[in-house]
Amino acid sequence: VLRIRKPLSDITQNWSDFEKITCRRLVLFDWYASQTDLNVSFKPIEINEFPRYEQGSPIISCIYWDFKKEYYVTSVDIIYLLERLSGINSFDMKEKNRIRRNLQTLESLTIGKPKxxxxxxxxxxxxxxxxxxxxxxxxxxxxxxxxxxxxxxxELLEEALQRVLGKYCFDLSNDQTAGLMR
Known part of the structure; x- marks a missing residue:
């Protein structure tokens, strides 16, 4: 069971001036596995802290869209976070497509080139x-x-993680990471 230790909405609060100007907050995730749970915590980090964490825990972006006055996360970051939480270095294309299909029922926007x-x-x-x-x-x-x-x-990130991780079985015998067992 995925357990996130505090509301992910906390990330949308109390942004620094730099984060407001750049419309981006970096979010560092950490996790540990117990016998039945995957326990996840997170915290905002400053951009200058990124190199310190680059090879360790996953860092994704919470992006503010001023026009809509809402916060967003990309599908790329969701998949990256899922890879780290599941203990997989990189999902193959088939698995990434399966995840994208699982996320289709969540409200999303496609942005891109003018077409x-x-x-x-x-x-x-x-x-x-x-x-x-x-x-x-x-x-x-x-x-x-x-x-x-x-x-x-x-605000849909936790639901996205629950939805996808709920489709898998995990080997929780390792104290730090979960091993995906599909």
């Missing part, structure tokens, strides 16, 4: 601006390549 603007019935200028903002982020990058990208409201 996709009409999919969301949103202001094309604002969509393009938000897409370019996400593409401009340096490491850790919340995207792989400059292409269409699915984004989810930050």
């Amino acid at each position: 996709n603007f009409n999919k969301n019935n949103l202001n094309p200028y604002e969509l393009d601006k938000f897409f370019k903002l996400i593409m401009s982020f340096n490491s850790p990058k919340p995207r792989n390549i400059e292409k269409d990208l699915k984004i989810y409201k930050w």
Whole structure:
């Protein structure tokens, strides 16, 4: 069972001036496995702290979209976090596609190059601006390549993790990480 130790909505509170200007907060996740649970904690970190954690616990981005006054996470970051929580270094393409299908029932937006603007019935200028903002982020990058990208409201992150991790069995015998056993 996935247990997140505090509400993920805490990440949307008390942003620094730098985070407000850049519309991005880095979130460091940590976890440990007990006999029955995968216990997850998280905290915001400053961009200058990133190199210290780069090879360790997963760091993803909470991205603020000023036009909509909402916080988002990319599908790329969700999959990356799932890889780390499951103890898998990198899911293969088949597994990533399976995860994307599991996430389809959650409300999402597809952002990308101008050809996709009409999919969301949103202001094309604002969509393009938000897409370019996400593409401009340096490491850790919340995207792989400059292409269409699915984004989810930050408030749906826990549901996304529960939904996907609930499809798997885990070997919780290792104290630090869970081993995916599908």
